[in-house]
Amino acid sequence: MNIKTFPKHSSPRDPQTGFSLIEVLVSFTILIIVLASVFELRLSSIRRTEETGTRNQIQDLIRVDIALIRKKALRWQCQPGASCSGSKHDQYQPARYITSHCSKPISNQLAQFSADEEVNSKTIINSNQNIKISRTITTNGKQIEIIYSGNSGEQTINKNISIIPQAMNWCG
Numbered sequence: 001m002n003i004k005t006f007p008k009h010s011s012p013r014d015p016q017t018g019f020s021l022i023e024v025l026v027s028f029t030i031l032i033i034v035l036a037s038v039f040e041l042r043l044s045s046i047r048r049t050e051e052t053g054t055r056n057q058i059q060d061l062i063r064v065d066i067a068l069i070r071k072k073a074l075r076w077q078c079q080p081g082a083s084c085s086g087s088k089h090d091q092y093q094p095a096r097y098i099t100s101h102c103s104k105p106i107s108n109q110l111a112q113f114s115a116d117e118e119v120n121s122k123t124i125i126n127s128n129q130n131i132k133i134s135r136t137i138t139t140n141g142k143q144i145e146i147i148y149s150g151n152s153g154e155q156t157i158n159k160n161i162s163i164i165p166q167a168m169n170w171c172g
Contacts, residue, residue: 054152057129062148062159065124065135069146073165084166097166124150133157142168 019027078084082096124133133150140162148159 051155054129054131054155057126058131058133058152058155058157061124061126061131061133062157065148066146066161066163069137069144070163073144073163076165095166124148 075084075086077097077099079096079098081090081093083091083093084095084097122135124135125131129152131150131152133148136147136149138145138147143162143164146161146163148157148161150157
């Protein structure tokens, strides 16, 4: 039987096997730095996704509110039996508007529209996303100025929109 014995101490002439402690520590440090960078990128990506979702929610809330005001503006001063009444029975009738508001001074023409409960200033709240938006409506000649302002966390909301009710086009 041939038994090979290994020397207890390697001589400088013998090649090293494996990695030295310094090489292992340097490679481990590089690995930690790379993993920390990847983790930070993933975390910032998740934050941006949440911010984008909140921004989309804000835009949707404002879009729905504007659609309701536009619908009310279209039907404001609409004569019964005209297509702007929204009735399926009257859908083929031309839009006709009551022009009694036209005899009032221009500055007061939209006062009735702005005083309507559905249109009057209000606050839009979405408690799930911690969103609070205030809506202010003012009149400027023949148009309505709608100003949305508020905040959601660190995001501030400022949006201005102008609407001209259809009935205003019937005034000379």
